[in-house]
Amino acid sequence: MSRPSYRAWFVWQRDGDVFLRLWRSEAAGFLGEPLFVLAAMGFGLGAYIGQVNGQSYLSFIAPGIIAAYAMFGASFECTYGSFIRMEVQRTFEAIIATPLEVEDVIAGEILWGATRALLSAMALLVVLAVFGLVASPWAVLVPVAAVFTGFAFASISMVFTAIVPGINTFNYYFTLFITPMSFFSGVFFPLSGLPKVVQWLAWALPLTHGVNVVRAALRGAATWGLLVDVVWLGVVGAVAFWLALVLMRRRLIK
Amino acid sequence: MASIVEARGLLKKFGPLVAVAGIDFAVEAGTCFGFLGPNGAGKTSTMRMVCCQSPLTAGQLYVSGLDVRTQGRAIKALLGVVPQENNLDPDFTVLHNLVVYARYFEMPPDTARRRAYEVLDLFHLREKAHSPVRDLSGGMKRRLVLARGLLHEPRILVLDEPTTGLDPQGRHMVWQKLRQLREQGTTVLLSTQNMEEAARLCDWLVIMHQGRILAQGSPADLVREHVGSQVVEVPADAAPAIVGQLSRGDATWEEVEDTVYVFARDREALHRTIGLVPGATYRPATLEDVFLHLTGRGLTE
Ligand SMILES: Nc1ncnc2c1ncn2[C@@H]1O[C@H](COP(=O)(O)OP(=O)(O)OP(=O)(O)O)[C@@H](O)[C@H]1O
Numbered sequence: 117m118s119r120p121s122y123r124a125w126f127v128w129q130r131d132g133d134v135f136l137r138l139w140r141s142e143a144a145g146f147l148g149e150p151l152f153v154l155a156a157m158g159f160g161l162g163a164y165i166g167q168v169n170g171q172s173y174l175s176f177i178a179p180g181i182i183a184a185y186a187m188f189g190a191s192f193e194c195t196y197g198s199f200i201r202m203e204v205q206r207t208f209e210a211i212i213a214t215p216l217e218v219e220d221v222i223a224g225e226i227l228w229g230a231t232r233a234l235l236s237a238m239a240l241l242v243v244l245a246v247f248g249l250v251a252s253p254w255a256v257l258v259p260v261a262a263v264f265t266g267f268a269f270a271s272i273s274m275v276f277t278a279i280v281p282g283i284n285t286f287n288y289y290f291t292l293f294i295t296p297m298s299f300f301s302g303v304f305f306p307l308s309g310l311p312k313v314v315q316w317l318a319w320a321l322p323l324t325h326g327v328n329v330v331r332a333a334l335r336g337a338a339t340w341g342l343l344v345d346v347v348w349l350g351v352v353g354a355v356a357f358w359l360a361l362v363l364m365r366r367r368l369i370k
Numbered sequence: 371m372a373s374i375v376e377a378r379g380l381l382k383k384f385g386p387l388v389a390v391a392g393i394d395f396a397v398e399a400g401t402c403f404g405f406l407g408p409n410g411a412g413k414t415s416t417m418r419m420v421c422c423q424s425p426l427t428a429g430q431l432y433v434s435g436l437d438v439r440t441q442g443r444a445i446k447a448l449l450g451v452v453p454q455e456n457n458l459d460p461d462f463t464v465l466h467n468l469v470v471y472a473r474y475f476e477m478p479p480d481t482a483r484r485r486a487y488e489v490l491d492l493f494h495l496r497e498k499a500h501s502p503v504r505d506l507s508g509g510m511k512r513r514l515v516l517a518r519g520l521l522h523e524p525r526i527l528v529l530d531e532p533t534t535g536l537d538p539q540g541r542h543m544v545w546q547k548l549r550q551l552r553e554q555g556t557t558v559l560l561s562t563q564n565m566e567e568a569a570r571l572c573d574w575l576v577i578m579h580q581g582r583i584l585a586q587g588s589p590a591d592l593v594r595e596h597v598g599s600q601v602v603e604v605p606a607d608a609a610p611a612i613v614g615q616l617s618r619g620d621a622t623w624e625e626v627e628d629t630v631y632v633f634a635r636d637r638e639a640l641h642r643t644i645g646l647v648p649g650a651t652y653r654p655a656t657l658e659d660v661f662l663h664l665t666g667r668g669l670t671e
Pocket residue numbers: 370384387388389407408409410411412413414415416454563
């Protein structure tokens with residue numbers, strides 16, 4: 117295995133170029149859908165719920181939605197997106213005929229996945245700010261949380277992409293891992309109401325920590341404790357990143 | 371002259387399957403070196419090892435004096451690679467495919483654009499510069515892959531069946547460009563199944579079969595050594611009599627289905643052995659005769 121180099125940025129740029137060409141058609145995914153969910157849940161369900169932890173339901177779920185869509189953005193990019201580039205378009209094969217190695221390609225793809233998470237979070241943050249849902253300057257932590265959440269999920273997704281036999285297998289990844297995660301990470305309800313065992317399990321989920329940071333940031337309730345969340349996301353991300361490099365080399369270099 | 375690519379005992383296995391069976395070859399700088407072989411002969415496997423995209427199972431392989439095992443990045447910077455299967459980026463236009471590819475070689479953006487237009491001109495693709503790749507015909511896509519391989523002015527070109535999918539005009543155009551590049555000192559390594567391509571383009575040919583090199587030499591020498599200069603194809607009805615005569619003489623011959631192929635050094639030798647056979651076809655020997663003679667006439671896969 118060779119170490120990823122600065123050349124990973126060329127792959128990041130390539131993916132960025134595609135995004136700049138196509139972002140209008142993708143905006144529905146990274147902006148439209150979360151806003152629909154937010155409006156439906158926040159206003160529809162919020163009318164029956166009243167307050168959660170001293171906030172309106174809309175204010176409570178807004179940060180959760182930001183973190184969850186950072187996760188979705190990075191995950192889609194590094195599963196379906198990367199798989200199509202790898203197997204259908206043979207883009208990876210074309211790139212590794214140049215001075216880039218597999219590790220550069222995968223690192224670039226993961227960085228781009230994290231960037232997608234960041235873009236999605238920033239777009240939502242701007243919309244929320246317009247509607248007066250961003251109360252504190254601590255909101256500057258939102259991009260940090262988005263990048264770390266994005267990095268963790270882009271890496272985890274890439275591990276999966278390295279081992280799937282075909283594109284349909286991603287259905288399992290999303291229905292058994294990503295979607296459940298969005299329900300047990302404090303996006304839609306506080307974890308404190310769950311049984312202790314489930315709370316412990318939920319704590320291990322990376323998304324829980326992304327949600328924690330974004331929520332604290334939007335409320336202006338930042339504490340040093342948030343560092344633990346960020347470090348945990350970093351550790352999960354780093355382990356998955358390394359594993360993704362190893363498994364991708366094994367898959368692509370025969 | 372020093373060898374620019376040198377392989378010793380080059381072995382490639384995929385599990386139990388031996389794709390390249392410990393071959394030796396040396397490519398001289400500034401020449402065109404061809405791998406000729408039927409499907410599954412191991413041409414692509416060999417070229418992928420040269421391109422540092424596939425690790426060797428055993429043996430040694432040096433490109434421009436660098437070891438492919440340890441100096442992949444440096445070697446790949448010298449190579450222009452045209453893979454057997456097109457792998458253009460369908461998300462981009464023709465021009466942007468080249469611009470993005472140039473970035474991988476760390477070309478400055480203005481150089482990249484200049485070179486991109488140069489190679490587009492070379493392969494008559496300039497008017498398509500702003501078309502999406504998916505709108506190109508198969509032949510245009512192939513030419514674009516060739517153009518992409520030349521973008522960074524590589525010293526060594528590695529072309530895996532470069533002209534498959536091209537019409538005769540396109541093929542001749544590409545041959546002419548490749549000859550031109552070789553004149554300018556570029557080394558060309560190519561694989562092909564096209565005898566005309568091999569004969570017209572290559573200074574040195576190796577004929578591969580089942581992972582082994584069966585013969586090598588210049589195209590003309592290969593023909594002379596392995597089949598002589600004349601071939602007679604004798605049809606079924608005249609065959610039995612001829613076979614009787616041949617088994618007493620010293621010509622090389624081969625019976626395939628209902629035709630007998632007789633190979634001879636020259637016309638006189640041929641006339642002495644079988645004389646003029648009614649209904650037989652007399653023609654000069656070609657590389658195709660060598661190929662079929664050495665690799666057999668059945669399907670190999
Ligand atoms: N990735 C791989 N995994 C397993 N076997 C492989 C792989 N690549 C090639 N082979 C096998 O290695 C042998 C040589 O294949 P190779 O592609 O090198 O042949 P080739 O001479 O390029 O043939 P063609 O003219 O059909 O392109 C074949 O038997 C092929 O099935």
